[in-house]
Amino acid sequence: MKYLTIDTTTKVTVVALAEDEKLVGEGFLHTTKTHSERIIPMLDQLLTAADWTLQELDMLGVVRGPGSFTGIRIGIATAQGLAQVLNLPLIAVVSLDALAWAGKGRMEDVVPILDARKNEWYTARYRWTPGEEMAECLTSPQAMPTDQWLEYLRGLERPICFVGDAVGKAKERIAEVLGRQGVILPEYVSLPRGAYAAQAVWQRWQQTREGEQVEPYYIRFSEAEVNWAKKQKALRSEGHE
Amino acid sequence: MKYLTIDTTTKVTVVALAEDEKLVGEGFLHTTKTHSERIIPMLDQLLTAADWTLQELDMLGVVRGPGSFTGIRIGIATAQGLAQVLNLPLIAVVSLDALAWAGKGRMEDVVPILDARKNEWYTARYRWTPGEEMAECLTSPQAMPTDQWLEYLRGLERPICFVGDAVGKAKERIAEVLGRQGVILPEYVSLPRGAYAAQAVWQRWQQTREGEQVEPYYIRFSEAEVNWAKKQKALRSEGHE
Numbered sequence: 001m002k003y004l005t006i007d008t009t010t011k012v013t014v015v016a017l018a019e020d021e022k023l024v025g026e027g028f029l030h031t032t033k034t035h036s037e038r039i040i041p042m043l044d045q046l047l048t049a050a051d052w053t054l055q056e057l058d059m060l061g062v063v064r065g066p067g068s069f070t071g072i073r074i075g076i077a078t079a080q081g082l083a084q085v086l087n088l089p090l091i092a093v094v095s096l097d098a099l100a101w102a103g104k105g106r107m108e109d110v111v112p113i114l115d116a117r118k119n120e121w122y123t124a125r126y127r128w129t130p131g132e133e134m135a136e137c138l139t140s141p142q143a144m145p146t147d148q149w150l151e152y153l154r155g156l157e158r159p160i161c162f163v164g165d166a167v168g169k170a171k172e173r174i175a176e177v178l179g180r181q182g183v184i185l186p187e188y189v190s191l192p193r194g195a196y197a198a199q200a201v202w203q204r205w206q207q208t209r210e211g212e213q214v215e216p217y218y219i220r221f222s223e224a225e226v227n228w229a230k231k232q233k234a235l236r237s238e239g240h241e
Numbered sequence: 242m243k244y245l246t247i248d249t250t251t252k253v254t255v256v257a258l259a260e261d262e263k264l265v266g267e268g269f270l271h272t273t274k275t276h277s278e279r280i281i282p283m284l285d286q287l288l289t290a291a292d293w294t295l296q297e298l299d300m301l302g303v304v305r306g307p308g309s310f311t312g313i314r315i316g317i318a319t320a321q322g323l324a325q326v327l328n329l330p331l332i333a334v335v336s337l338d339a340l341a342w343a344g345k346g347r348m349e350d351v352v353p354i355l356d357a358r359k360n361e362w363y364t365a366r367y368r369w370t371p372g373e374e375m376a377e378c379l380t381s382p383q384a385m386p387t388d389q390w391l392e393y394l395r396g397l398e399r400p401i402c403f404v405g406d407a408v409g410k411a412k413e414r415i416a417e418v419l420g421r422q423g424v425i426l427p428e429y430v431s432l433p434r435g436a437y438a439a440q441a442v443w444q445r446w447q448q449t450r451e452g453e454q455v456e457p458y459y460i461r462f463s464e465a466e467v468n469w470a471k472k473q474k475a476l477r478s479e480g481h482e
Binding site: 033050102104180184198 | 274279345348371421
């Protein structure tokens with residue numbers, strides 16, 4: 001089964017072509033260009049390089065968040081557009097679930113951390129049991145104050161492997177709080193990768209065997225929504241006075 | 242410092258753009274197309290996607306083997322051609338050294354295995370010491386009979402993390418000989434990657450600070466050379482009779 005997967009939930013633009021569990025091609029771009037400029041040319045180039053056409057695809061996959069609000073919207077809009085035009089089933093996965101695949105074969109406990117601003121991370125805790133096909137999600141995705149989360153992880157008294165786009169900035173703090181209990185993978189494997197997203201999509205496809213109605217997964221309200229809600233509240237209070 | 246790195250020493254075609262230690266872009270292709278068809282379009286597309294031009298580059302990197310004889314020749318010829326035209330320093334690294342970067346932050350002992358046919362692997366043994374910037378090569382690159390190498394590794398009585406293009410086929414045999422001592426990383430991280438080659442190139446650049454005359458690193462003679470040598474020997478014996 002041939003499928004294409006995209007992930008634009010962080011600053012990295014990621015595309016992958018895969019056939020069942022085999023990764024056939026991957027593109028990774030970490031520049032200042034916006035996702036909307038990058039994603040379609042990257043897809044097009046990867047298909048050309050692999051000698052695949054859109055018509056050959058059997059499925060599409062997309063990462064639906066949490067992460068950057070704009071990134072999530074661009075990814076889903078692109079994937080939904082392609083799915084509709086090509087009449088293909090669309091499978092959506094959670095960004096943190098995808099990142100957990102960075103830790104396969106390495107560590108038992110993997111904790112993806114994604115920058116959620118305001119000293120918070122989008123995060124979850126996963127465990128790889130040797131011999132198991134996928135990681136178990138032990139703590140469901142949430143937006144957590146960074147220090148509160150590190151204290152919680154310290155209390156577990158087990159080695160924790162950190163991955164995700166917040167690792168770079170958080171390195172020193174992780175070392176301070178967790179000492180040798182905190183394991184940091186280098187950025188070139190711990191940022192989102194097409195391979196990880198494709199693995200998560202393939203795993204989900206085997207469970208669902210059909211496309212799904214994809215909803216963005218924000219966890220938190222966006223800044224714009226928060227401001228709008230505040231304004232509405234203020235207007236209502238004024239009206240009542 | 243901006244540089245481009247290519248690796249065509251296995252069936253995977255790999256290109257990377259990096260700036261110092263930061264991976265900016267990566268292309269990965271694992272199809273039946275030959276390297277000579279893939280490499281230039283892949284380079285061109287990655288540069289375009291990243292908004293980089295060849296003129297902006299400060300250095301070029303290439304993986305010089307061991308691996309596929311044809312792949313090694315194509316990679317070096319391409320890199321040398323570009324280096325000459327663009328007047329850039331060229332840095333060459335060993336495929337096994339590059340693969341050792343797949344294990345950074347995960348395991349202490351990493352053993353890349355590359356298919357050398359005839360029941361042999363191109364292999365070496367590396368150790369990551371926590372806090373060290375690069376892996377130490379404990380056993381230098383060689384072509385080894387697979388079972389002899391596995392027996393040697395078993396005798397070390399420490400966990401060994403296997404990476405490289407021979408892992409897929411060797412999985413069962415590794416488990417038989419090494420049991421839980423053998424750790425297998427999934428194919429999507431254990432095949433050659435632009436990120437690994439770029440890390441190795443950056444590390445070498447910091448040591449040399451200048452370009453080098455690049456020689457292919459075959460370890461073994463190619464089939465063609467062996468046949469030619471046999472033929473020469475036979476001809477000489479005939480002459481002597």
